[in-house]
Amino acid sequence: MNKNTLSSFVKSRRKILGLTQVDLALKSGVGLRFVRDMEQGKNSLRVDKINQVLYLFGHVMSPVNIGGSDNVEES
Template sequence: MTAKSLGRLIRDRRKSLGMKQADLALVSGTGLRFISDLENGKETCQIGRALQVLETLGLNTTIQPRDK
């Protein structure tokens, strides 16, 4: 998973829910600039806020070791 691929996943989910970036920013308690940066794959986005956006969109996160 890269910042860019996470951003694409978030954008796709937001759009599938019929939300605009401003809507997501409001309901997730973040800002419009943060949502834009996150969806564009900015690598310095705050992880806590990113996790809140995932929660708002009804997305789960799973971390596991990579297969060798």
């Protein structure tokens, strides 16, 4: 389990919206277990499921340059 950017991104975004993991699972349509796996940095997740969650944050998974600034490209 990594110090993953996706992990921290989801966790922080979720809290900004004032959602619990349960809320996020319901709104995105993925299982609660999946949300938890994401936030704990599991890296063998399916990208379509990840996107299902990221859509709520107006984001999608996409190829970016390695070392492309530490933050997740602007807001």
